[in-house]
Amino acid sequence: MAGELYLGIMSGTSLDGIDLALATIEKGSAKLIDSHFVAMPEKLASDLKELHANHTITLSKLGELDHRLGKLYAESVIALLEKTSFSAKDIVAIGCHGQTIYHQPEGKNPFTMQIGDANIIAARTGIQTVADFRRKDMAFNGQGAPLVPAFHQAVFQQSHSSLVILNIGGIANVSVIQPDGSVTGFDTGPGNGLLDEWCECHTGKPFDENARFAKQGETNTALLTLLLSDNYFSKPFPKSTGREYFNLSWLKKCLQIYGEPIQKEDVQRTLVELTVQTIHQSVKPLGQGKAPTLIVCGGGVHNPLIINGLTNKLPDWTITTTKAYGINEDDMEAMAFAWLAYRRIHHLPANLPSVTGAQKATTLGCVYLPD
CATH class of the missing domain: 3.30.420.40 (ATPase, nucleotide binding domain)
Known part of the structure; x- marks a missing residue:
C-alpha cells in the first residue's frame, strides 16, 4: 500500500x-x-x-x-x-x-x-x-479554530467558482476555497447542539431523528429575530465559538427576554431556522463565479429541514455532500x-x-x- x-x-x-x-x-x-x-x-x-x-x-x-x-x-x-x-x-x-x-x-x-x-x-x-x-x-x-480548512484545501480541487465545505456538528463551521486559491473559514454558529439539547429536554431523545419533532412546529419569526440579534453573528471573521456559549442556558435567557408563551415544537422548528439562516448569511456573500458549490458533512446532513432550507435559500448554488467526493459525511x-x-x-x-x-x-x- x-x-x-x-x-x-x-x-x-x-x-x-x-x-x-x-x-x-x-x-x-x-x-x-x-x-x-x-x-x-x-x-x-x-x-x-x-x-x-x-x-x-x-x-x-x-x-x-x-x-x-x-x-x-x-x-x-x-x-x-x-x-x-x-x-x-x-x-x-x-x-x-x-x-x-x-x-x-x-x-x-x-x-x-x-x-x-x-x-x-x-x-x-x-x-x-x-x-x-x-x-x-x-x-x-x-x-485555535477551525483547523479543518487546511485539510479541505489539501483534499478538494480549486475550481473556477467558490467551493464551501460546511460541517454541521454541534457548532457549524465552513471552509471557503476561492477561485484565486485563497482560503477562509470560521464557525457560523449553532449547528445541531441547540437542537439536540432542546429535543432531549422535551422528548427524552438525544437528537431529533429526521426532524420529526421540528416538523410538528412552526417557525416563530419574532423569536428567530431575537436569536439572530446575538452579537456573534455580526462579528467579522476570523471567529470561532462553542457549546460553552451557544447552549441551553443561552436559549433559556433568550426565551425569558422573548417573554411570550411558545410551544416546545415551535422552539425546535425555530432553532432549525436559526441554523439555516446563520449558515446562509455567512455563506452567500462569499460566493464567487457562476457555479458556487456547497459541500455538506457532519451530523446535520441527516436533518432534512436543514438541507431543504439551505437548498431553498441558495438556489444558485450546487448543494451536495462529501459522499459525492468519496468521503462519508460522518x-x-x-x-x-x-x-x-x-x-x-x-x-x-x-x-x-x-x-x-x-x-x-x-x-x-x-x-x-x-x-
Whole structure:
C-alpha cells in the first residue's frame, strides 16, 4: 500500500459519540481506508453535558473525565483495528482532537481546553499519539479554530467558482476555497447542539431523528429575530465559538427576554431556522463565479429541514455532500485529524493564518510516545 497509515479520532460538541478514520496519506493526499463509530456511553455523555451546562467542576472530577475519555479513545482505536487487517505497528500515528470542554478565544487571557489523556491512548494502543492541536495556534494569537480548512484545501480541487465545505456538528463551521486559491473559514454558529439539547429536554431523545419533532412546529419569526440579534453573528471573521456559549442556558435567557408563551415544537422548528439562516448569511456573500458549490458533512446532513432550507435559500448554488467526493459525511473531521497528525509527524505547518488569524503558520500538536 502506498503512503503511510494514520488514524484520526474526533468527538465533537454534539456528544453523540466518537468518529474514527483510518487513512493512508501520501504527499499530503489522504484516502480513507476504514472508519468506525463508538456511541458515547450514557453516563460519560451526561457528565460532559452537565459540565457544558454549569461550567463548574471539581479538579478530581475533571481529572477523572480526562482519564475516562482517554480509555474510551484507546478502546475505540483497538476496536477499529480489529475490524481491519492492520495492527498497531502499521499505524504511524494517531491524531486525537480530544473533547472540547471550553473554548474562549477572545479576552485578556484566551484559552481552549480539550480533554482525553493522550498518554493513555499511546500506552494502551502502542501507537504514538498527537493531541493538543489548538493551543499552538492560539499562542500565535489565533482563534485555535477551525483547523479543518487546511485539510479541505489539501483534499478538494480549486475550481473556477467558490467551493464551501460546511460541517454541521454541534457548532457549524465552513471552509471557503476561492477561485484565486485563497482560503477562509470560521464557525457560523449553532449547528445541531441547540437542537439536540432542546429535543432531549422535551422528548427524552438525544437528537431529533429526521426532524420529526421540528416538523410538528412552526417557525416563530419574532423569536428567530431575537436569536439572530446575538452579537456573534455580526462579528467579522476570523471567529470561532462553542457549546460553552451557544447552549441551553443561552436559549433559556433568550426565551425569558422573548417573554411570550411558545410551544416546545415551535422552539425546535425555530432553532432549525436559526441554523439555516446563520449558515446562509455567512455563506452567500462569499460566493464567487457562476457555479458556487456547497459541500455538506457532519451530523446535520441527516436533518432534512436543514438541507431543504439551505437548498431553498441558495438556489444558485450546487448543494451536495462529501459522499459525492468519496468521503462519508460522518468521517470527514476524523480524517482531518489523521491528516493533522501526519503534518505534525513530518514537522509541517498545519494551521492557516487566513482562517484562524494567527500571526504565522506553524506546526500543531504534541506527540505522546507509547514507551
